[in-house]
Amino acid sequence: MNQIILVDEIGYLPNDPKRAVYRGENETEFSIISASDGREVYHGVSGREYVTAAADEKNRILNFDAVTEEGEYYIKAGDEVSATFSIKEWVYRDAMGAMLKFFYLQRCGTELSQEHAGIYAHPICHDTDARIYGTDQFIDVKGGWHDAGDFGRYVVPAAVTLADLFLAIELDPGLLKFDFDIPVDNPDLGALLSEIKYEIDWMLKMQNPETGEVYHKVTCSGFCGFFMPEEEKEELVVSPASYAATLDFAAALAMAVKFYEPHDKAYAEILADASKKAFEAGLKMEAKGFHNPEGVVTGEYGDECVEDELYWASAEMYRAFGEERYRTIFDDMAYKHISHGYGWEDVYSFGNIAYILSSYPVDETLKNIIISAIDAKADSLMYLCRSNGYNVSFNERSFIWGSNMYLIQNASHLFTAYYFTKKEEYLEASKEHVHYIFGKNPCNVCFLTGFGSNRVLNPHHRPSAAKGKAMPGMVIGGPDSELQDPTAEKYLQGQPAAKCYVDELLSYSTNEITLYWNSAMILMLAQFVVLP
Numbered sequence: 001m002n003q004i005i006l007v008d009e010i011g012y013l014p015n016d017p018k019r020a021v022y023r024g025e026n027e028t029e030f031s032i033i034s035a036s037d038g039r040e041v042y043h044g045v046s047g048r049e050y051v052t053a054a055a056d057e058k059n060r061i062l063n064f065d066a067v068t069e070e071g072e073y074y075i076k077a078g079d080e081v082s083a084t085f086s087i088k089e090w091v092y093r094d095a096m097g098a099m100l101k102f103f104y105l106q107r108c109g110t111e112l113s114q115e116h117a118g119i120y121a122h123p124i125c126h127d128t129d130a131r132i133y134g135t136d137q138f139i140d141v142k143g144g145w146h147d148a149g150d151f152g153r154y155v156v157p158a159a160v161t162l163a164d165l166f167l168a169i170e171l172d173p174g175l176l177k178f179d180f181d182i183p184v185d186n187p188d189l190g191a192l193l194s195e196i197k198y199e200i201d202w203m204l205k206m207q208n209p210e211t212g213e214v215y216h217k218v219t220c221s222g223f224c225g226f227f228m229p230e231e232e233k234e235e236l237v238v239s240p241a242s243y244a245a246t247l248d249f250a251a252a253l254a255m256a257v258k259f260y261e262p263h264d265k266a267y268a269e270i271l272a273d274a275s276k277k278a279f280e281a282g283l284k285m286e287a288k289g290f291h292n293p294e295g296v297v298t299g300e301y302g303d304e305c306v307e308d309e310l311y312w313a314s315a316e317m318y319r320a321f322g323e324e325r326y327r328t329i330f331d332d333m334a335y336k337h338i339s340h341g342y343g344w345e346d347v348y349s350f351g352n353i354a355y356i357l358s359s360y361p362v363d364e365t366l367k368n369i370i371i372s373a374i375d376a377k378a379d380s381l382m383y384l385c386r387s388n389g390y391n392v393s394f395n396e397r398s399f400i401w402g403s404n405m406y407l408i409q410n411a412s413h414l415f416t417a418y419y420f421t422k423k424e425e426y427l428e429a430s431k432e433h434v435h436y437i438f439g440k441n442p443c444n445v446c447f448l449t450g451f452g453s454n455r456v457l458n459p460h461h462r463p464s465a466a467k468g469k470a471m472p473g474m475v476i477g478g479p480d481s482e483l484q485d486p487t488a489e490k491y492l493q494g495q496p497a498a499k500c501y502v503d504e505l506l507s508y509s510t511n512e513i514t515l516y517w518n519s520a521m522i523l524m525l526a527q528f529v530v531l532p
């Protein structure tokens, strides 16, 4: 945990900028050493001093852009050495594969085979019908992916996960042909669309066929122990429909239509109908956040501010179906207020992107106002990037629960701003955030399980705990300076904000995983074009 030289422990593309962080006050010379034969391939001098308040450190950047030859390397400065890393084309291919395979490994309502799931194989789980809360009615909501370290299934985060994955495919269509070692239900769709369909088929069951409203979640009434999913046997409860679930469902399924249409017209029509029906239902619902009904204590995904759900859904409906009235709703809202956000709480950016990329005619003035707003926000993130040695858009107040997700969302924002403005500095900054996740961070940890030299070994994830081995390919929550669980309180008192992370099973506020942290990172990796 105490390395002085911090690198992306997975590696760098040959022609990309390459930066390491040196945690030392004084200027230093450094060498890039070939790991195979000990040869020095580059010699340099550290850059200027940064004061990184969030980590209580002084840093200097080691720039080795000049090293472009493929190979395994480490950095040496005085007696200090870094972790070993690769420089090569498609360097993130295995990481991308593991992150995508994670969705298969989170499958609910089916058996996972030894062949594809290895030690995480298990018999069918959660295969009973679920009680609609407060009634004696039971419905079939089998399927979908377990959301996080627990076995709940929640529509709001699921919709955001799909949004990330669909945008990743738009950015890097090669993902559609990527074989990441899962059983493919429908070979014509390929692995990724086939796996996404597994989640969509579950979401379709979460829509009330009469009203079009969408149930918020299906979980047991509380969290279970650290065992495999088939051992959770308590009654499943479907929580009431919510405004956010209904409109997020409409948005995500509208996005899905164009990906399935070329393969299966009938299925695409089912998606379009379900999406439109949910949107109409959402318009009639009261715009308010969800609260756990009495007796249910699983993840709430509450979200008090739900204006952005209608913003996103109307933009996505317009992009998918081209009906004027969807655009009218969006235009009215956007002229009043433009904001940004790529998380389950805040989905404005998905709306912005859908509107700008729409192939149906849009209000060009409004489109330019949105792009300017994206640019202005990216500019403010750049100010933060320039203020610390890690070159990420965080300060000491940024390290809250799920900080890695917020950091990746900032990367998404910077990348989106680059995409629409072509300002190279945004692209470079976005990539530094990816390097942060993969090890160039004050915690000196590669926050993707199964990768890097300094690995996460004890994630807050039930199958990993049950099998005594971290499932690979999971993005970890990361530092949280508010110390929001007893384990964090025990180990992290007095630590600087950026180092409030502990690799302990019970530290759910720093060491959990979720579907939408993975999908956010997949979207950000897609900017590198990870596949040949």
Ligand SMILES: [Zn+2]
Residues within 6 Å of the ligand: 107, 108, 109, 125, 126, 146, 151, 229
């Ligand atoms: Zn299950």
